Amino acid sequence: MRYIDVEWKHDFKDEPTRLVSEIGADDYEKRKLEFYPDGSVGYAFESTESLNTRLGTDVVPPLEEINSQQEFRGKTISKTKFELLWQEYVPSSS
Template sequence: MKYVYVHWRLSGEHRPAEMFYEIDDDLVEVRKVEKYPGGHMDVAGPEIETGETWISGDRFPSLEEINSDGEFVAKEISGHEFNEIWGQAIIHLRMVGKIS
């Protein structure tokens, strides 16, 4: 697995400012967390999709490809870092009543 953090510089109220991805060896998304400027979070994974967040079946672009677009800044993160934000997002979604 590979884990990626992406900051979207042109985020807004209805667009995530931060995105966290778990990517498999075939470069396909497995799980992701989207975090919005106001602190709201949505997730997507094999058995969960909240808000407008969903798993893309497309090949995940390289960090170089993402960073070549001036709107985004991407870097690799650890599995531990991803799992921390995933856990925070699940707690958030339970607190706001989006999942049980």
């Protein structure tokens, strides 16, 4: 697994500005958090989705490729950091 935290710089009020993903060995998202400008947070995993947050259907590219696009700034985070965010924002019954 790898974990990334990507800032998305844009002016769309209904789109997330931060994307945090757990990515499996197959390079597909396994779990995702999306942070919106209004303070709401969506999440997705397996067949569960909230606030229109969905797992990507394409392979997640390497951070170098993500960061080559001017509107994105991503970094690797630890599993521990991802799990803390997940516990904070995803209801335990999910």
